[in-house]
Structures are given as structure tokens and as C-alpha cells.
Amino acid sequence: MNGYTDDDRQRRAPEPAKRRDRTAFERDRARVLHSAALRRLAAKTQVADPWADDFLRTRLTHSLECAQVGRELGKSLGCDPDLVETACLAHDIGHPPFGHNGEAALDVVAEGCGGFEGNAQSLRILTRLEPKSFTADGRSVGLNLTRATLDGVMKYPWRRSEAKGRAYGIYDDDLPVAEWVREGAPAGRTCFEAQVMDWADDVAYSVHDLEDALVAGHVDFGRLADPAERRLVAETAAKLYCPDAELAELEERFVDLLAEPYWPTGYDGTPRSLAALKNLTSTLIGRFCMAAEDATRQAYGDRPLTRHTADLVLPRRQRLECSLLKGVTAHYVWISHEANRARQRELIMELADMLIAGAPGSLDPAFSAAHQAAADDAGRLRAVVDQIASLTDTSATARYRRLRARR
Structure with missing residues (x-):
């Protein structure tokens, strides 16, 4: 692959050689395309509620269209087209229910564990929460994508403390993997x-x-x-x-x-x-x-x-x-x-209160396990935030109604 090195194609957890003749970046594209996190974008808000009209885009159809635009533009400039397409497919994978509106509400909920940001959540999903590969000592490395692909997803390669009021793309507890991704990269400059x-x-x-x-x-x-x-x-x-x-x-x-x-x-x-x-x-x-x-x-x-x-x-x-x-x-x-946007934010805030009160039993198994393994309140709160962020508009609304009915 012209312009890319073995370091660019390196994965966090080594993998055995595969028989099929596919490039590392083609494998990355397939992993994101088949991920549950990408599928969930089909029921997350882009402009209007996903169920409001058959014509209107969801966060998934937006991501597919972004991928087509990015693939062709990147290819024309000499980038690996599969790498750019994968970065485009994954760029919104961390968005919570109700899009940027839900993101604002979750940021308030997550204040006690470092805040919430959709771009930082994307890195967290790709490198930890979407289970596919594990290290020898049992730690999840998410989809185990290549260094270059993960770098291509990182629109804001800095932490909240370094953002100076801007958006950011790295949570503090995801710093080790971010440092691995950004090895050799100029500080503060996106690839x-x-x-x-x-x-x-x-x-x-x-x-x-x-x-x-x-x-x-x-x-x-x-x-x-x-x-x-x-x-x-x-x-x-x-x-x-x-x-x-x-x-x-x-x-x-x-x-x-x-x-x-x-x-x-x-x-x-x-x-x-x-x-x-x-x-x-x-x-x-x-x-x-x-x-x-x-x-x-x-x-x-x-x-x-x-x-x-x-x-x-x-x-x-x-x-x-x-x-x-x-x-x-x-x-x-x-x-x-x-x-209507205010009502959506209120739903997220109330849902968080109910999940926190009922955790770990109120959480799905993966997030319940993370809650129980957490060393402190911040870690337990992050498990709840990860749970809410994983939900779609429809499932967040349904869970909210179900939990509220039990009160």
C-alpha cells in the first residue's frame, strides 16, 4: 500500500496471518461494517426522529453517504480508499441517542467521570466496547483496528483538559490506547x-x-x-x-x-x-x-x-x-x-438517574460487568454512561418508559 508502513498497519493485539488475500485496511472496513455499534446508528437521530419519515436520513445513512464522499476524495488525493471509508463509517459511531442533543445531556450526566463527547466515545467503542479481540491478559481491544485507521477516526486527538473549549476525542482513561495510536504523530495535528x-x-x-x-x-x-x-x-x-x-x-x-x-x-x-x-x-x-x-x-x-x-x-x-x-x-x-429537544434531554437525564439507582442490575450484562469491576464511583458512572450511549433513540425511550413504570 503506497504511502503506508508496517507501523501504520499494526494492531494493538497481534493477530495470526489470515489466508484470504485482503489488505489490513480492507479488514478494518469489514470489521466496522459488521459491527453492532454501526447497525445501531440506523435508529439514531440525524436531523429528525428516525421514525418520522421513510425518506429522512438516520445517523447510519449519513455515515454511509459520508463514506462514499470520503472514499472518492481520499482516493483522488492518494490515500488508501478503504482506510478513509472506514474512518468515515466510524466517525459517528460514538453518538448517543438523539444525536448532538443527547450528547449535551450525557455530558452533564458524565461530569463526575470526565464528561461525554461523541468523538471520544467513538474511540472508546472501537478500542474497548465493541468486543471482537482481546489481549493475552484478557483486556478487550475492541475491533482491534490498525493504527492508521484509528488515527483516521480521531478528528480531535487531544483530551478534554487540552481542548481549551474545543471538542475533544480522548477520555483520560483511554489515554494509553490513544498514545499508541498517535505514536510518532505531530502533537495536536490530525492526520x-x-x-x-x-x-x-x-x-x-x-x-x-x-x-x-x-x-x-x-x-x-x-x-x-x-x-x-x-x-x-x-x-x-x-x-x-x-x-x-x-x-x-x-x-x-x-x-x-x-x-x-x-x-x-x-x-x-x-x-x-x-x-x-x-x-x-x-x-x-x-x-x-x-x-x-x-x-x-x-x-x-x-x-x-x-x-x-x-x-x-x-x-x-x-x-x-x-x-x-x-x-x-x-x-x-x-x-x-x-x-422537543428539551424533552429529549430531560429523558436522558431521568434515564441516567434511574439506571444509576438500579445499577448494576439495571444495566445490560456487558455494562453491568464493567460497573462491578470499576474501582471507584467515576468508573461506575462511566459504565452507566457507556450503557446510555449504546442505546438508540427508540430503545432509550422504551427503557425510560419501562423503568419509570416500575417506580
Whole structure:
């Protein structure tokens, strides 16, 4: 594999040679694809409740689409395509019920054990909680993925104490495995494959969440013709996604983007409007990916770009456009549906209280065992948090109702 070494392909627990002629990164992809944690994303929120509409994306379909975008972009820049696809498939595997909303609630619950962060939970699942391989002394190494693949998943390779208000990707008690993954890596710098994954994630959800919001009736493109409406969206985008941009610059970019000829004039659910919407999504994805590929090639030439040899170059124009699309969904879906989001957070908090009160008996066997083996209250709390994070929107709601009925 061009650009990758034996150290990149190393696994935490040595494995015997396999007969079938597959690369180490192909094996990684298969392990994530067949994991229970990935399957559970089918019932976790992306934009709307997973059961709200057959058309709308779940966290799983988003991950599959992110993987397609990332695989092609990574391949065009010289990355191993299976490695990048695996990083994209796994990038949201640590998300709890109700998406980022549940993540915020669990962070409050987990304050006594170091907090909760979906990216850090992804590393924990891949290296500990999803059981496949064990060390000689009986410790779980999760899916036992290669060093390079795990590094490709680590969008934020630092701990909470080092984050300085940013997101983070390593819990303190997962530091040993993170240090093994990051052996030889520049401190605080994500690898090239993780940067490709991160942009593929931004591209996929900025475009597809917009599509879902339109189909669900949350967004009307006609409203965006009003400068006042565009300003509100630009304010949301600036606050959440690009605080370095002036509002006037965002508004200018918004006007230019909406002037492109591929924007549909309306949506009524007919085949022609569905086709126009699909043309919009594919054109925007191509626009964002080609801009990154061209800028990166201009900076580094035609050589294969892997691991820590380069950084993905994102033109400011496309970065701001992507932020504006995310701002549309945030403004019309998240902010306007805050009452329902508040109820979801309350459910997570109350479910945590009931599970803590009934632990270890209230936990599934794997988490019950971790609770009983924990050396202190922080470890016992982490077992409860791991349990809640493993649940889907539907199973979290069902368990909450079941436990509440027993009170």
C-alpha cells in the first residue's frame, strides 16, 4: 500500500496471518461494517426522529453517504480508499441517542467521570466496547483496528483538559490506547485521512440535512429570497460554524451561492422536483470536493498524500458556503424545535438517574460487568454512561418508559 508502513498497519493485539488475500485496511472496513455499534446508528437521530419519515436520513445513512464522499476524495488525493471509508463509517459511531442533543445531556450526566463527547466515545467503542479481540491478559481491544485507521477516526486527538473549549476525542482513561495510536504523530495535528473524513462529514451533512429539512417541510427556499431571512441564517451560521467570518461576508457568499442555476425553484414531491433536488445535492457535493482537491493539489502537487505528510486545503469560499448550508438546517430545524429537544434531554437525564439507582442490575450484562469491576464511583458512572450511549433513540425511550413504570 503506497504511502503506508508496517507501523501504520499494526494492531494493538497481534493477530495470526489470515489466508484470504485482503489488505489490513480492507479488514478494518469489514470489521466496522459488521459491527453492532454501526447497525445501531440506523435508529439514531440525524436531523429528525428516525421514525418520522421513510425518506429522512438516520445517523447510519449519513455515515454511509459520508463514506462514499470520503472514499472518492481520499482516493483522488492518494490515500488508501478503504482506510478513509472506514474512518468515515466510524466517525459517528460514538453518538448517543438523539444525536448532538443527547450528547449535551450525557455530558452533564458524565461530569463526575470526565464528561461525554461523541468523538471520544467513538474511540472508546472501537478500542474497548465493541468486543471482537482481546489481549493475552484478557483486556478487550475492541475491533482491534490498525493504527492508521484509528488515527483516521480521531478528528480531535487531544483530551478534554487540552481542548481549551474545543471538542475533544480522548477520555483520560483511554489515554494509553490513544498514545499508541498517535505514536510518532505531530502533537495536536490530525492526520491527513482524518482531515479528509472531517470534510466529507461536513459536506455530506450540510447538503443532505438541507435536503431532508426541505422534504420534511422545515425549509422553504422561497423564504431565502428575503434578505432579512438570509441574515438570520447567516447569524446562526456565524455563531455555530464560522465565528471567524464577518456577517457581511457570509451574506455576500449566501447571495452568490443562491444565484447558482442549479437551485430548484420549489419542491412539491413530484418526480421532477425530486430530480431537481437530487441534482442540487450532487452538484453541491461535487463543488465542495473538487474545490478541496484542486486547492490541495495546487499546494502539494500530484504525489500521494497520506498520514502526516500534508494537510487538506479548504478554500475559504467553499468553507463558508458549507457553513451557510449547515446554518439553514440549524436555524429552521434545531432552533425552531427546541421544545422537543428539551424533552429529549430531560429523558436522558431521568434515564441516567434511574439506571444509576438500579445499577448494576439495571444495566445490560456487558455494562453491568464493567460497573462491578470499576474501582471507584467515576468508573461506575462511566459504565452507566457507556450503557446510555449504546442505546438508540427508540430503545432509550422504551427503557425510560419501562423503568419509570416500575417506580
